Amino acid sequence: MASAPLPDTIARDRSIRRAGPPRVGIISNSRSHRNRVRGAEAAVVPADTPNLLYRGPRTLPALAHALREFRDAGVELLIVDGGDGTVRDVLTCAHSIFEGAMPRLAVVPSGKTNALALDLGIPPEWTVQDALHASASGTVRTRASVEILRGDAEEPELCGFLFGAGAFVRATELAQRTHKAGAFNSFAVGISLFWGVAQTLFGGRDNDWRAGEPVRLQLDQGPAVDKTLYILFSSTLERLPLKVKPFGRVRPGLKMLTVDAPPLKMARAVPALLRGSEAAWLKKAGYHRDDVSSFTITLDGGFILDGELYEGGTVTVRQGAPLEFVTP
Structure with missing residues (x-):
């Protein structure tokens, strides 16, 4: 069962009031x-x-x-x-x-x-x-973090906001190269996205991007499924760089996008995904969106959390408790 949505703000129209200056x-x-x-x-x-x-x-x-x-x-x-x-x-x-x-x-x-x-x-x-x-x-906005638990652990090993595996790992490596070349934030994301799609579209059958990665994936308390994924991307954020909407409509909670390998109809699917289209043909072509409270994935390759590569294995990804952020 998907977790309950979080309110975007808890003080949109009022100031944060305290008895004195906060520590x-x-x-x-x-x-x-x-x-x-x-x-x-x-x-x-x-x-x-x-x-x-x-x-x-x-x-x-x-x-x-x-x-x-x-x-x-x-x-x-x-x-x-x-x-x-x-x-x-x-x-x-x-x-x-x-x-x-x-x-x-x-x-x-x-x-x-x-x-x-x-x-x-x-x-x-x-x-x-x-x-x-x-x-x-200012205003206070709420966001839940993404928590990563290793094996049977009950407490998280890592807390962040952007989790990815498969082609997401390669795309992050590309982004880090663009950082060295002087590109940052949305510009770096755009370059990495364009190059990753190009590598996949024009690569041959043996292309590493297209081949995907074998994983075992279990959503919430559902059955574990063995499959080969091109990419897995999950986050609790609502608005992403370049205004892309890989999870569809803007909403709170833990969301995930998985793409079967090898990816089909990419020239048509990628623009549709990025603008948030929820057309039925996307799912039929192997592009899946889910709202979950947690999922467990077993993978030999590593995974990315907020730009850092970590060792693979069996990890549970879950939505953490709401956090309060002071904003303008």
């Missing part, structure tokens, strides 16, 4: 793209700002230590100054440290990819100071 913790990634170019935004916040803790951890153990400091200090607003990968690392560490009592979050989009910020309506030029101001007068 704020800032995690800044000095190696994120914008911070390397312009300097870390958090660094320009006055040191004597009341109720503010700033940390710039460079390793996962240092990040965990900083988050424990924030928890013990009673932080009410956690600002993440970085890209999607930084958000993934912070949420993954924070899940066990805050034990279900997560503070409100704010994202300053300073990475190479900032899909979460785009979905939340955060402008590219948003700063730490903007997030601080929004904590008093």
Whole structure:
């Protein structure tokens, strides 16, 4: 059974009201793209700002230590100054440290990819100071993360927002190459998407893109099915870069797209998928969309979570608890 939808906002027409200034913790990634170019935004916040803790951890153990400091200090607003990968690392560490009592979050989009910020309506030029101001007068939007559990584990190993396997892994590798060439955000997504489709359309029968990957897939509590997939893409985000709609109509919850291998009618199907078409012929041609609360996949190849490649095996992907994000 699909999980219950989350409201897009919980404070669309009202300010966030508190008895006093919130205790704020800032995690800044000095190696994120914008911070390397312009300097870390958090660094320009006055040191004597009341109720503010700033940390710039460079390793996962240092990040965990900083988050424990924030928890013990009673932080009410956690600002993440970085890209999607930084958000993934912070949420993954924070899940066990805050034990279900997560503070409100704010994202300053300073990475190479900032899909979460785009979905939340955060402008590219948003700063730490903007997030601080929004904590008093902005809107709060809710999003659930994607949680990844390994084998029979009950607690997630990873928390993020964009999960993919099969051709999604190759497309991500292409995106990382475009980053090195100076392309970022939606432009990088566009280049990678175009090149991936071209590789598939014009490749021969032995083309790795077309061949797909054998997997065992189980949706919610349904039966496990062995199949070969060209791509699997899943997310709890509602709005994606370039305004593409691979899951169809915009809606909350954990959504997934799977494409059978080898993909059929791609020249017609890809434009239809990207604009959100829900025509019946797409499913008949092997393009499947599902709303789920969780799914379990076994695959030999790796999977991608928010731009990072992880080892395959048997993993369960589920919708996590709702998180509150401060937005403009």
